[in-house]
Amino acid sequence: MVTTLAAAPGLRVEDYRCDGRSANTDERIDGFELVFVRRGAFQVESARGRALADAQSMLLFHRGEQFRVTHPANCGDHCLIVGFDESLLADLFSRTPLLDDGRPEAPFAALHVACPPGLHAAALRLAKRLVAQGGDPLLAAEELAPLVARALETAPVAESASRRESAEASDLAEAVRLALARRLGDRLPLAELAAPLGVSPYHLARVFRRQTGTSIHQYRLELRLREAFGRLLAGERDLTGLALDLGFADHAHFTNAFRRRFGLPPSRARGERRQAIVSAPRPRRRPPGAA
Numbered sequence: 366m367v368t369t370l371a372a373a374p375g376l377r378v379e380d381y382r383c384d385g386r387s388a389n390t391d392e393r394i395d396g397f398e399l400v401f402v403r404r405g406a407f408q409v410e411s412a413r414g415r416a417l418a419d420a421q422s423m424l425l426f427h428r429g430e431q432f433r434v435t436h437p438a439n440c441g442d443h444c445l446i447v448g449f450d451e452s453l454l455a456d457l458f459s460r461t462p463l464l465d466d467g468r469p470e471a472p473f474a475a476l477h478v479a480c481p482p483g484l485h486a487a488a489l490r491l492a493k494r495l496v497a498q499g500g501d502p503l504l505a506a507e508e509l510a511p512l513v514a515r516a517l518e519t520a521p522v523a524e525s526a527s528r529r530e531s532a533e534a535s536d537l538a539e540a541v542r543l544a545l546a547r548r549l550g551d552r553l554p555l556a557e558l559a560a561p562l563g564v565s566p567y568h569l570a571r572v573f574r575r576q577t578g579t580s581i582h583q584y585r586l587e588l589r590l591r592e593a594f595g596r597l598l599a600g601e602r603d604l605t606g607l608a609l610d611l612g613f614a615d616h617a618h619f620t621n622a623f624r625r626r627f628g629l630p631p632s633r634a635r636g637e638r639r640q641a642i643v644s645a646p647r648p649r650r651r652p653p654g655a656a
Contacts, residue, residue: 370495373502375450385441396448400424401488405442406546408435416477417539420591423480425473438546538576550612590626597635
């Protein structure tokens with residue numbers, strides 16, 4: 366299901382939900398798109414390669430690009446789609462290293478990149494503001510541009526590291542991410558993750574850290590916290606039930622982890638209606654007359 370959150374000349378913002386039960390689908394992009402994965406996981410395959418997208422991912426599509434979507438995790442997905450025309454693309458992304466200046470018709474150098482910490486929360490918060498303000502096109506144009514530009518400026522660090530790994534290592538890390546998506550609230554022992562892959566637990570842990578830059582445990586924790594943040598913004602009120610459903614030991618464990626990650630307790634995030642919780646650092650204003 367696709368819901369338009371905002372539309373302006375050369376710009377559209379959509380909320381996309383899929384239950385994961387539909388058959389594999391072949392799709393085609395009408396314009397240039399950046400996709401923030403809010404919840405869930407799915408696999409995308411195009412002429413540029415294959416990628417597993419989860420809540421720590423962003424996808425970048427060219428105009429007219431064809432791709433196939435599958436749901437190996439059987440958990441569905443929920444995404445925020447930001448679409449641009451050619452003029453806005455050139456204006457917003459002129460200085461990002463993710464662009465290939467020699468190919469204006471296919472400018473993105475990567476199909477899939479990691480979504481840096483903080484951007485996921487900022488994207489969700491902005492989507493909620495667009496809904497609350499009736500899809501105000503001025504709000505969308507002013508606040509989406511720096512959000513997306515920041516995303517494209519910071520993403521290449523993680524992407525370049527993953528490209529150095531072998532296909533086998535990439536497949537192992539993807540298998541772990543799929544297992545986490547399927548059983549996000551379960552306490553999975555490392556040995557249980559490694560056994561079906563035919564590798565030792567410690568080898569799997571080393572490969573995953575090299576691929577993602579973090580441990581399996583920390584990756585799962587971040588997925589859980591992003592899931593919690595999204596559900597709180599959607600109106601979830603039972604904090605204890607949410608904590609247990611996502612695999613936290615108890616309410617206190619969840620609250621402490623959430624506070625460390627987002628800088629406020631879950632109870633405040635649920636009703637937060639001000640600007641995005643995490644935003645790009647801004648330069649301080651100089652006092653009048655300062656040099």
